[in-house]
Amino acid sequence: MKTLKQFCYLAAPFWGRRAALWSWLLLLVVLAMSLSSVWFNVRLNQWNGEFYNALQQLNSQSLYRLLQDFLLIITALILVVVFADYLKQRLIMRWRIGMTQHVLARWLSADGRHYDLKINALVPDNPDQRIAEDVRLLIESSLRLLITFLHSMLTLISFATILWQLSGSLNFELMQRSWRLPGYMFWVCIVYTLVAIGLTHWIGYPLRRLNMEKQRREADYRSGLIARREASDAIAGQRGERHEQAALLSRFAAVAENWYQLIRYEKNLSFFTVGYQQLSALAPIFFALPKFLAGELLLGGLMQIRQSFAQVAGALGWFIFSYREIAAWQATVTRLYNFVVLLDAPATDPTDNAADLATPLQATLDVKTAEGRTLLENVVITATAGSLSLIQGRSGIGKSTLLRTLSGHWPHFQGQIHRSDRVCWIPQRLYLPVERLDDLLAYPLSRGNFSEARYRQVLTQVGLPQLVAQLALSTDWQQRLSGGEQQRVMFARLLLNRPALVLLDETTSALDKSSARHLLLLLKQQLPQSAVLLVSHQAFLADIAERCYALDEASVNNHGVTPPC
The missing domain is CATH 1.20.1560.10 (ABC transporter type 1, transmembrane domain)
Structure with missing residues (x-):
């Protein structure tokens, strides 16, 4: 029965x-x-x-x-x-x-x-x-x-x-x-x-x-x-x-x-x-x-x-x-x-998706592990439209978990998060499904949302002009592209989708210094209404960030505008 x-x-x-x-x-x-x-x-x-x-x-x-x-x-x-x-x-x-x-x-x-x-x-x-x-x-x-x-x-x-x-x-x-x-x-x-x-x-x-x-x-x-x-x-x-x-x-x-x-x-x-x-x-x-x-x-x-x-x-x-x-x-x-x-079963998103358009993210919280242990405390983060914020700290301290929490996909925290519902979180492990390149670039939208000229433009802007002729090619891009090329594809996707809040987890790790700086500055230029938070070990990016957060063992310290981390 x-x-x-x-x-x-x-x-x-x-x-x-x-x-x-x-x-x-x-x-x-x-x-x-x-x-x-x-x-x-x-x-x-x-x-x-x-x-x-x-x-x-x-x-x-x-x-x-x-x-x-x-x-x-x-x-x-x-x-x-x-x-x-x-x-x-x-x-x-x-x-x-x-x-x-x-x-x-x-x-x-x-x-x-x-x-x-x-x-x-x-x-x-x-x-x-x-x-x-x-x-x-x-x-x-x-x-x-x-x-x-x-x-x-x-x-x-x-x-x-x-x-x-x-x-x-x-x-x-x-x-x-x-x-x-x-x-x-x-x-x-x-x-x-x-x-x-x-x-x-x-x-x-x-x-x-x-x-x-x-x-x-x-x-x-x-x-x-x-x-x-x-x-x-x-x-x-x-x-x-x-x-x-x-x-x-x-x-x-x-x-x-x-x-x-x-x-x-x-x-x-x-x-x-x-x-x-x-x-x-x-x-x-x-x-x-x-x-x-x-x-x-x-x-x-x-x-x-x-x-x-x-x-x-x-x-x-x-x-x-x-x-x-x-x-x-x-x-x-x-x-x-x-x-x-x-x-x-009903899913719970503990974040408040009613943030001000001028401030896509405001958060005051303590981040915990799934077992309840405090991972980060006294976190106070504000990201305004057109800004780039850099988050740095030793490996394993909780930088990725912090981004996951801010995106609304980690329920183990105490405090408040006010953010835009137009958020895009790109984790370290990139996702490139086996499909046409223009589908890959438009993801999660359909390729019909953008013209072929627009695809050619963003590929050129992110440094992938060699892929312009392959827009209709369907292949295993995860195997075909190098790590740096995959990260450039992510930036092209961001230029097309234009989210209000961008959370990047080591998304420039496979790029050289000049390429990383170029792509982040391109985001700031092309998405003036978007706020970007980047987790990175690349200290040379600090001079192009409006705000830099350095994580110690159990807290986030806000060092203000453009200080070194």
Whole structure:
């Protein structure tokens, strides 16, 4: 029941909206077509009885007519099954598109939810797997289980009636009394299947836990491979291949360990399910044999009982044959639910985005670690429009955390921050996605917001005229450009987006003295309404800054206008 509630929570954003009307209609059509196959199975059951009776009676005329009927039934059945599967695949993609849009909108929301989860260590392992793989698995398994369950229930109702009618009553003596059991083959089928369901659950119970662990370990291994691919330069430069190979093999060993545990339990379950399937083929004939030998059943009736028993047992045994998928589905629902609940929790931005346009930033605060330890105290920072402020201090003292706090992405502080909502924080690790260069420059806006002439202008201004001819080129710019060129791209992006408050974390570290000074002065010239705060170890930049902040062990000291740090 808990898993069903979690599933409803995940499905509601798509199925509960008004635009889902066509999806509901498509679902009803898919269910109707899928369930119509039950009618064809009932018709085939009747055909079996008529065919084997005609065969026993050597009635050639009936046999030829029945063969024609068989071809018509099978042709119609094939058409229904194929189109039902086609429409089901279309429904799967409609649902996946809607759910992916919803999850991505929450994960990459304007309040920076993805980053809040990361810095507060709340994000589950491998969110990429939740969005890409778990969403797909949830939708495919949910529809498949729904269709097969409803198919089984309709099959149960249809063939239970046939089995009841065909099996008749069983008369027997027990405890010196005569007993009469109507529809005895139906009751035999019920008991037979319920015992099998209980044994299946007992044997396969650990599979849910192992499937959850399987998904987690596979995702960890895959993310490790991706991380090594992205860091190939550093690994090659430091000759760390042997170390990285050992680390990846260690992750894969965890995958293999889980795999062996999983297949051990699946082996035990397979012993039972395969045996159950084989026994089910002969069980109805064995139970109905006395009536057949007594002449109360013709061969056609025996074949109908055999097929009806198999259909009823298969319908009741839906749980048996779907146990592995149900276990995997439960694991997927739980993993995705835990992720989406975190995304749906309200994000908090402790900063006040109502700063005066002339003063994009005013802050008085103490910065703390996530554990509550004071990192910086008595911080008083003011940044006016058109100003450049430099923040310096030893490595690890908290300069980057201070910028993160001022940007609104670090909630662990006490005090007040008044800043513009048009803020751009560029961390030390730059982000250059694989896309066209003009998309890269316009980010986070679209390339259509600026003309080609404007792109050429800013590239020339930041010292990248060689890239003017490559605006439409889509490539891995993180690998193609040097560190200094990547930082120049960041300055070009700032010139295009024109934020009111710019927070730069070592964004000139890969540039020489003259280039760094040129780009910062260019920002001041081109963005006169913007305030710039720069964290840097480059002391030569102090003479172009209006204000310089030097961080000591537990405080920020404001040294006023243009003093040396």
